Amino acid sequence: xxKNVYKxxxxxxxxxxxxxxxxxxxxxxxxxxxxxxxxxxxxxxTFGCELNINDSEKISGxxxxxxxxxxxxxxxxxxxxxxxxxxxxxxxERLFGKLGEIKRLNEENGTIVAIGGCMMQEPVxxxxxxxxxxxxxxxFGTHTIQNLPENIYKALIERKKVKDVIDIDGEIxxxxxxxxxxxxxxxxxxxxxxxxxxxYCIVPYVRGRERSRAPETIISEIEELSKEGYKxxxxxxxxxxxxVGNDKVRNFAELLDEVxxxxxxxxxxxxxxxxxxxxxxxxxxxxxNKNISRVIHMPLQAGxxxxxxxxxxxxxxxxxxxLVDRVKRKIPEAVFSTDIIVGFPGETDEEFEDTLDIVRRxxxxxxxxxxxxxxxxxxxxxxxxxVPEDIKHKRFDRLKExxxxxxxxxxxxxxxxxxxxxxxxxxxxxxxMLTGRTDSNKVVVFKPNEKxxxxxxxxxxxxxxHKWYLEGExx
Ligand code: SF4
Numbered sequence: 001x002x003k004n005v006y007k008x009x010x011x012x013x014x015x016x017x018x019x020x021x022x023x024x025x026x027x028x029x030x031x032x033x034x035x036x037x038x039x040x041x042x043x044x045x046t047f048g049c050e051l052n053i054n055d056s057e058k059i060s061g062x063x064x065x066x067x068x069x070x071x072x073x074x075x076x077x078x079x080x081x082x083x084x085x086x087x088x089x090x091x092x093e094r095l096f097g098k099l100g101e102i103k104r105l106n107e108e109n110g111t112i113v114a115i116g117g118c119m120m121q122e123p124v125x126x127x128x129x130x131x132x133x134x135x136x137x138x139x140f141g142t143h144t145i146q147n148l149p150e151n152i153y154k155a156l157i158e159r160k161k162v163k164d165v166i167d168i169d170g171e172i173x174x175x176x177x178x179x180x181x182x183x184x185x186x187x188x189x190x191x192x193x194x195x196x197x198x199x200y201c202i203v204p205y206v207r208g209r210e211r212s213r214a215p216e217t218i219i220s221e222i223e224e225l226s227k228e229g230y231k232x233x234x235x236x237x238x239x240x241x242x243x244v245g246n247d248k249v250r251n252f253a254e255l256l257d258e259v260x261x262x263x264x265x266x267x268x269x270x271x272x273x274x275x276x277x278x279x280x281x282x283x284x285x286x287x288x289n290k291n292i293s294r295v296i297h298m299p300l301q302a303g304x305x306x307x308x309x310x311x312x313x314x315x316x317x318x319x320x321x322x323l324v325d326r327v328k329r330k331i332p333e334a335v336f337s338t339d340i341i342v343g344f345p346g347e348t349d350e351e352f353e354d355t356l357d358i359v360r361r362x363x364x365x366x367x368x369x370x371x372x373x374x375x376x377x378x379x380x381x382x383x384x385x386x387v388p389e390d391i392k393h394k395r396f397d398r399l400k401e402x403x404x405x406x407x408x409x410x411x412x413x414x415x416x417x418x419x420x421x422x423x424x425x426x427x428x429x430x431x432x433m434l435t436g437r438t439d440s441n442k443v444v445v446f447k448p449n450e451k452x453x454x455x456x457x458x459x460x461x462x463x464x465x466h467k468w469y470l471e472g473e474x475x
Contacts, residue, residue: 048085
């Protein structure tokens with residue numbers, strides 16, 4: 001049963017029935033009445049992927065509507081929020097490390113501590129918090145973000161402990177206010193959940209089944225963003241190309257085509273697509289719309305067919321290479337980035353060689369490398385043939401060496417080219433220079449030009465390669 005469903009509709013999206021919940025501001029007003037004019041502040045800490053970052057923008061939107069002001073210093077916050085991730089083990093360590101630090105604030109100042117996100121969908125984590133971190137005031141899951149105003153009211157005004165976690169396949173909540181982190185780039189979630197059940201991954205258990213937002217809602221959100229001056233949009237989902245629309249905009253390719261027509265949006269990205277669902281219709285839409293980024297993040301995970309099968313990835317090495325070829329034939333300037341997991345249970349040295357082989361062949365611009373770590377509740381975690389830590393680390397180092405050796409070669413290809421770059425602001429390391437990213441996500445620094453400022457799209461000629469960034473000049 002859903003708790004606190006304010007308005008609830010059943011809508012039919014092709015063959016699926018999805019519960020649509022419209023956000024209510026009833027408790028937002030109640031909290032605002034209580035804290036209005038008192039200069040209450042919130043501090044938010046986000047772990048994990050772009051979807052979590054997008055959820056945190058919604059959490060911030062609700063908090064600011066309630067009257068809280070944002071602070072980066074948790075010492076001065078009245079409420080501290082953690083939006084957690086459970087995909088990797090180190091996020092847990094980081095969370096518990098931080099919780100130790102803020103216990104004092106809770107005890108001395110009555111600071112409200114709220115923990116939400118994927119990790120709270122794991123019963124073992126909730127139990128751990130209730131047993132060892134009793135001072136935590138609010139625990140909320142991935143399906144109950146919209147109840148935050150009510151939960152804050154209970155914790156802040158009624159001084160109650162709140163646990164609001166439900167385990168359902170999912171619904172869609174529309175109308176949550178959003179406070180975006182950036183003025184020019186925005187992420188828009190187009191679908192939630194995952195049906196793939198890769199054997200190493202916890203996401204399908206904590207985010208529910210795949211469900212897509214209505215295309216009209218997505219398009220009108222992006223039109224609004226364009227009116228507000230946003231120039232770059234990233235369409236988000238665990239598997240964006242599993243998107244299911246309606247009879248007008250039927251699938252991801254058609255949605256992408258519609259988004260590409262929205263005036264004012266100059267760069268469109270999407271993440272992440274699933275390789276075996278990356279069909280020719282998406283490639284065709286990309287080929288004819290120049291405002292769709294030519295950098296494609298295509299998670300490979302492993303290069304060996306036996307390992308891929310055991311991971312429950314639904315493609316082979318050969319099919320992945322064929323996909324890369326099909327994209328390159330229609331979009332020669334396309335480049336790829338990827339995710340790779342090293343040391344999946346049972347992976348042998350020979351099987352790992354297949355991963356190195358595909359890395360050499362695809363020429364990835366960027367590789368996000370991960371050492372396999374067990375996630376309780378997944379099939380792979382139960383396997384008895386776990387790869388010893390030292391071997392996993394050796395394989396990781398070999399992959400990193402292979403990639404690092406190629407970074408210079410990849411960067412040198414940019415020298416002399418003209419790149420279109422959205423100015424992000426002053427460079428962190430040199431305030432006299434501006435910074436931005438190439439379409440393929442390379443950091444570029446360049447001298448300011450008095451006519452161009454943050455949020456402008458400029459043409460930059462690349463002059464030199466400094467391994468982790470490129471330097472250029474506005475032309
Ligand atoms: S596709 Fe696989 S790795 Fe990606 S979220 Fe779904 S289960 Fe996890």
